Amino acid sequence: MQHHQSSPSPLIPNxxxxxxxGGRSQxxxxxxxxxxxxxRRADALAFYDFCRLVDDIADAPGIPQSERQAALDAWKIAIxxxxxxxxxxxxxxxxxxxxxxxxxxxxxxxxxxxxxxxAFHDFEQLRGYCWQVASAVGLVSIRIFGxxxxxxxxxxxxLGIALQLTNIIRDVGExxxxxxxxxxxxxLLRFGVTRDQILSKRESAAFDALINFQISRARSxxxxxxxxxxxxxxxxMRPSRLMAKIYSExxxxxxxxxxxxxxxRYRLSSAEKLWHLLRT
Numbered sequence: 571m572q573h574h575q576s577s578p579s580p581l582i583p584n585x586x587x588x589x590x591x592g593g594r595s596q597x598x599x600x601x602x603x604x605x606x607x608x609x610r611r612a613d614a615l616a617f618y619d620f621c622r623l624v625d626d627i628a629d630a631p632g633i634p635q636s637e638r639q640a641a642l643d644a645w646k647i648a649i650x651x652x653x654x655x656x657x658x659x660x661x662x663x664x665x666x667x668x669x670x671x672x673x674x675x676x677x678x679x680x681x682x683x684x685x686x687x688x689a690f691h692d693f694e695q696l697r698g699y700c701w702q703v704a705s706a707v708g709l710v711s712i713r714i715f716g717x718x719x720x721x722x723x724x725x726x727x728x729l730g731i732a733l734q735l736t737n738i739i740r741d742v743g744e745x746x747x748x749x750x751x752x753x754x755x756x757x758l759l760r761f762g763v764t765r766d767q768i769l770s771k772r773e774s775a776a777f778d779a780l781i782n783f784q785i786s787r788a789r790s791x792x793x794x795x796x797x798x799x800x801x802x803x804x805x806x807m808r809p810s811r812l813m814a815k816i817y818s819e820x821x822x823x824x825x826x827x828x829x830x831x832x833x834x835r836y837r838l839s840s841a842e843k844l845w846h847l848l849r850t
Contacts (some may be wrong), residue, residue, distance in 0.1 A: 576760070604810035606715060613667065614714045614809070616659035621684050621707055623679055628681040629630055635685050642682050649674045659821075667713045676706040692756045696738075697731060699752075704737075705730030708810070716806035724798045732791035736817045739784050741823060742831040746771055752771050753784065771832040778830070792818050 603614050608792040627641050648655050649671050665669060680702025692694040708726035713719065737747075738752045745752060746769050758765065763806075768777070792814060800807060816838060824836045 580708065602809040602812040605805075605812060610714055610716060610743045613659070613663040614655070614711065616663055617710055617714060620660050620674070623766055625681045625684075626677050628684045630758065638685050639682060642678050642685075646675050646678050646790060649678070653700035663714065667710075668719065669713055673710050676702045677738070680706070683763060684750075688752065690754050691754065696754050698754065700731045700734040701727065704734035708733075712806070712810065715809055717800055717803050721802075722800045725795050726810075728791050729795035729810060730747045732788055733813065733817050735784065735791060736821045739781060740820065740830060740836055742768065742781070743771060743833055744835055746832065753780065757783065758849070764841050768832070773830045773832055777832070781831060788821055789818075792821075 573832070606614060617832075623634060624642060624645060626847050627638055627645075630638055633803075652659075652661065652671070663669065664674070680699060683699060683702075688699070691698065706725040708730035709723065712722045712726050742753070749769060751758075751765050751768050753768070755765070757780065758768075761783070762776040763774070763780050767774065795814065799811075820838055823838070824831060827834070827836060
């Protein structure tokens with residue numbers, strides 16, 4: 571990209587073509603988007619591809635941290651300047667649905683924080699991260715789904731945090747394998763759990779209590795979202811409601827499971843997700 575002095579990279583907007591197939595078929599989001607009309611579904615998938623791509627850049631193995639950060643910075647510049655280097659589908663949906671570009675920048679800023687192992691001192695710091703990587707995604711999504719501004723902001727923010735907290739709880743073991751701990755440090759201290767214990771995947775009653783506390787918090791955000799859910803656009807709300815049902819059931823599966831998230835990654839089967847699709 572012209573903002574860079576280094577050699578062209580496939581991670582940089584003007585040299586990439588977003589693969590519309592990668593990661594879509596098995597994702598909970600792609601499953602939920604089946605509820606949308608074809609034109610809105612196409613826009614939602616284009617936005618989802620952007621989110622997936624910038625996340626992949628942040629996590630790209632074998633690419634120096636400086637190059638990954640430079641590629642994400644290039645994305646931010648392209649978004650803010652409405653550059654013609656942006657993928658056409660992404661640029662058009664921003665215009666068509668009157669999306670605030672700063673929300674896309676927030677997503678990039680959020681995934682940028684994953685380039686180096688993170689440490690969150692308290693929940694307020696973690697909540698800020700969740701807002702960037704999930705609530706901002708939700709705020710864009712509800713406009714694409716058909717909920718007009720300014721409605722649904724509080725709903726999207728709370729549901730985004732609930733979904734991301736569920737992801738964090740589910741992925742504790744997988745993140746530990748990558749030297750990452752997304753749980754607040756002050757809460758680890760409060761429950762008597764060390765970062766090293768999580769990284770080495772040592773189970774304990776204290777760790778179980780810590781996870782149960784995180785589960786209760788995630789539940790509270792699902793409740794907050796439901797309490798302020800828009801009611802005038804039932805069709806536009808279906809994808810969000812389906813996501814909430816899938817992830818809240820996943821959370822309950824973790825809560826009732828006999829095996830720790832340190833050693834097992836919980837998931838819903840396709841049949842379970844289909845059941846929610848049919849019911850929503």
